[in-house]
Amino acid sequence: MHKEKFKDVYAGVFVLAVGLILFAASFSVPKGAAVSIGSDFMPKVTCGLMAVLGGIITWNGNIQAKKYNENNKNHREEKKHYKELAASVAALFVYMILLVPVGFVIMTTVYITVQSWILSPKEKKNPVKFFMIGAVASAVIYYIFRNIFVLMLPAGILGF
Known part of the structure; x- marks a missing residue:
């Protein structure tokens, strides 16, 4: 199997895993008593969205991997940024x-x-x-x- 074929899947799984780990860790952030939405709200939202986006990247990577054809691959080098x-x-x-x-x-x-x-x-x-x-x-x-x-x-x- 070709590594390039699954690069989006690997990236998606990584983002998903980091998002889930950070989401679980966000439950240790104290809520605070003075307001209804405490300091734990944004970390949960952000990490939850990160996990969802990681899942989407993984899903799309799997779709692209199924369509991948090494013979039709564009052989020009991608520009590094x-x-x-x-x-x-x-x-x-x-x-x-x-x-x-x-x-x-x-x-x-x-x-x-x-x-x-x-x-x-x-x-x-x-x-x-x-x-x-x-x-x-x-x-x-x-x-x-x-x-x-x-x-x-x-x-x-x-x-x-």
Whole structure:
């Protein structure tokens, strides 16, 4: 059997396993007494979604493995995206470092804009669109956490 044939299956099983392990571990996060949705809510949701997506990746990988034909395989080398990976990791670290002092709304807007720029192909780079998506997403997330979940996010230099 060819390793490439099952690479999505392996990735899916890995994501599924990590998601399930983290989901089980999220039950040890204390809920808190002051609010109806405690600090254990988001880890459970995130890890649950990770497990579901891992299952979907595994399912689709199995379908693709059945359709795999080595003779019809495109023999060109896939481009490795090491620069994009390094830039993404650097952007994430800068985001984490500056999140508290600068604030959630500003840093999330900047992070989403930069990450979209890094991951998009050259012909689809649109900084105005990326900025608008980042601004709307960070404002909506901030509103939901502040007013629905009653959880505080770093206000930073904006002070609200």
